Amino acid sequence: MTTLHHEHIEHAHAHGPGCGHTAVEHGDHLDYAHDGHLHREHAGHWDECEARGHTPHDGHEHAHGAECGHTAVRHGDHLDYLHDGHRHAAHDGHYDDH
Template sequence: MTTLHLEHPTHEHTHGPDCGHTAVPHGDHVDYAHDGHLHREHSGHWDECEPSGHTAHGEHGHRHGEGCGHPAVAHGDHVDYLHDGHRHAEHDGHWDDH
């Protein structure tokens, strides 16, 4: 899965451990959920951190939802759930891996 490099041009808020937004571990960096999308710091600016393509998460027996024990993160028109260091989103009867 690749990530688009889309700079967020007017991001005045500085994210960090105490900023009030959900931190989402993502490979070698941390994304922050903010206003329904994800930001990451990159080379002195903030990027929109969104996956491209579609990656189904195979063999996912756990059903996410209210009270499942995993943090819910608003993401565009749906909700992702943080699980094992990545985000899962329900899609067409399976879970996508973001």
């Protein structure tokens, strides 16, 4: 999965432990969920960290929702659920791996 590199301009907030935003493990770094976006520190600035393409999470039997026990993170116009180091989003009867 390729990640887009788009600098989040004028992002004065410094994310880190205790900043109040949900940290999401993403490969070799942490993203921070902030106002429906995922931010990642990169070369002295913050990038929008968005996956490119459609990647179904095959074999996912668990149904996410309000009572599933996984952290929900607002992501644009939907909720992703943090599950086993992945962000899952419901899509056309399955879950995508964001």
